[in-house]
Amino acid sequence: MTDQNAVRVRGLRKRYRGEPAVDGLDLDVAEGEILALLGPNGAGKTTTVEILEGYRERDEGEVSVLGTDPGRAPLRWRRSIGIVLQNARDLNELTVAESVRHFVRYYPDARDPDEVIGLVGLTEKAGALVRTLSGGQRRRLDVALGVVGRPRLLFLDEPTTGFDPQVRRAFWSLIRSLTTGYGTTVVLTTHYLDEAEALADRVAVIVAGRIVAEGDPATLGGRATAEATVSWRDGPAPRSCRTDDPASVVAELTERYGGPVPGLTITRPSLEDVYLTLIESGT
Numbered sequence: 440m441t442d443q444n445a446v447r448v449r450g451l452r453k454r455y456r457g458e459p460a461v462d463g464l465d466l467d468v469a470e471g472e473i474l475a476l477l478g479p480n481g482a483g484k485t486t487t488v489e490i491l492e493g494y495r496e497r498d499e500g501e502v503s504v505l506g507t508d509p510g511r512a513p514l515r516w517r518r519s520i521g522i523v524l525q526n527a528r529d530l531n532e533l534t535v536a537e538s539v540r541h542f543v544r545y546y547p548d549a550r551d552p553d554e555v556i557g558l559v560g561l562t563e564k565a566g567a568l569v570r571t572l573s574g575g576q577r578r579r580l581d582v583a584l585g586v587v588g589r590p591r592l593l594f595l596d597e598p599t600t601g602f603d604p605q606v607r608r609a610f611w612s613l614i615r616s617l618t619t620g621y622g623t624t625v626v627l628t629t630h631y632l633d634e635a636e637a638l639a640d641r642v643a644v645i646v647a648g649r650i651v652a653e654g655d656p657a658t659l660g661g662r663a664t665a666e667a668t669v670s671w672r673d674g675p676a677p678r679s680c681r682t683d684d685p686a687s688v689v690a691e692l693t694e695r696y697g698g699p700v701p702g703l704t705i706t707r708p709s710l711e712d713v714y715l716t717l718i719e720s721g722t
């Protein structure tokens with residue numbers, strides 16, 4: 440591969456009936472990186488991802504995915520990417536194990552089907568018909584089908600919708616193990632800010648078909664250096680102040696109370712606060 444990046448996009452544009460859905464988007468994703476695409480409904484995330492997957496034609500722009508233009512990619516390229524779609528595939532009359540085995544046949548170096556079923560926590564449901572699975576179990580099967588071919592690049596479109604909290608955590612570990620263990624690059628779209636924070640090395644915020652901000656989720660939009668809010672209780676009364684220097688405020692309060700400060704908390708803007716500010720100013 441000549442490209443350093445797993446994904447390189449420059450000036451991407453796509454219109455539907457004259458209306459821009461993607462409107463001059465630039466994006467790089469490094470090999471082995473987990474990138475989360477965030478943005479409000481209709482911002483152009485799915486359209487962008489479908490163009491990267493080779494499922495949708497673009498109107499303008501340069502796109503390279505694993506060194507290949509997805510609009511003209513050979514079958515060999517398709518086998519090196521894994522895709523977990525928002526919409527379920529038509530597997531209802533097969534069992535979980537049959538579905539995974541069916542997909543294994545498409546890949547030259549597929550994972551062991553039972554191992555993959557175990558990875559997504561469906562071992563007990565291996566013999567169950569797909570149509571009898573709950574929404575969250577069905578989604579886990581979709582993830583199993585996305586990773587069974589050992590993809591170099593995995594696309595996940597809102598992967599944990601419908602997962603219970605325990606399964607979400609297990610899923611995050613699974614995705615992290617793919618990147619640390621196998622160097623898999625991951626591009627995911629999500630509406631869950633906690634998911635982006637827990638999983639992504641980098642987030643890119645799309646508004647109206649353009650990227651309005653990108654960076655490490657811990658520092659996006661100046662988060663790490665933004666003013667902190669120090670809160671405490673003064674008898675029954677809640678008190679708080681905003682400060683650039685929370686350590687000094689806490690030291691002062693400790694002296695004033697002659698020991699631990701009642702109900703002390705220090706908060707900085709959450710990723711959700713920063714995200715909401717970005718999308719309000721980006722539209």
Ligand SMILES: Nc1ncnc2c1ncn2[C@@H]1O[C@H](COP(=O)(O)OP(=O)(O)OP(=O)(O)O)[C@@H](O)[C@H]1O
Binds near residue numbers: 455456478481487
């Ligand atoms: N096949 C289509 N035909 C016409 N318009 C479309 C089509 N697909 C998407 N659009 C429009 O393009 C815009 C971007 O849609 P897209 O699905 O890419 O957004 P998204 O960011 O993935 O949204 P969501 O968070 O709701 O999944 C929207 O205005 C949508 O209505």
